[in-house]
Amino acid sequence: SCQTKRTFKDIGASLKSKIGGEAKTSTEMIDEARKIAFQRMIEEAEKVHADAIIGMRYVTSDTMQGAAEIIAYGTAVKTTL
Structure with a gap:
């Protein structure tokens, strides 16, 4: 899964990451992409x-x-058999 960040929220996240602290929008984006990738993997396994x-x-x-x-x-x- 490939996710892109939203521009205006990214500016704040970028500044925060430069001065220290967690960039919430980046963390949320990666978490969402991980969930999507996991679900797609399950769907592919179910197909077989x-x-x-x-x-x-x-x-x-x-x-x-x-x-x-x-x-x-x-x-x-x-x-199972």
């Missing part, structure tokens, strides 16, 4: 009739200024 995901991980990267990419991945498995 898996009932569990093992070895789940997140990967994050900045794709450009003001955007972050979050990837959720793991191995979809069937634990």
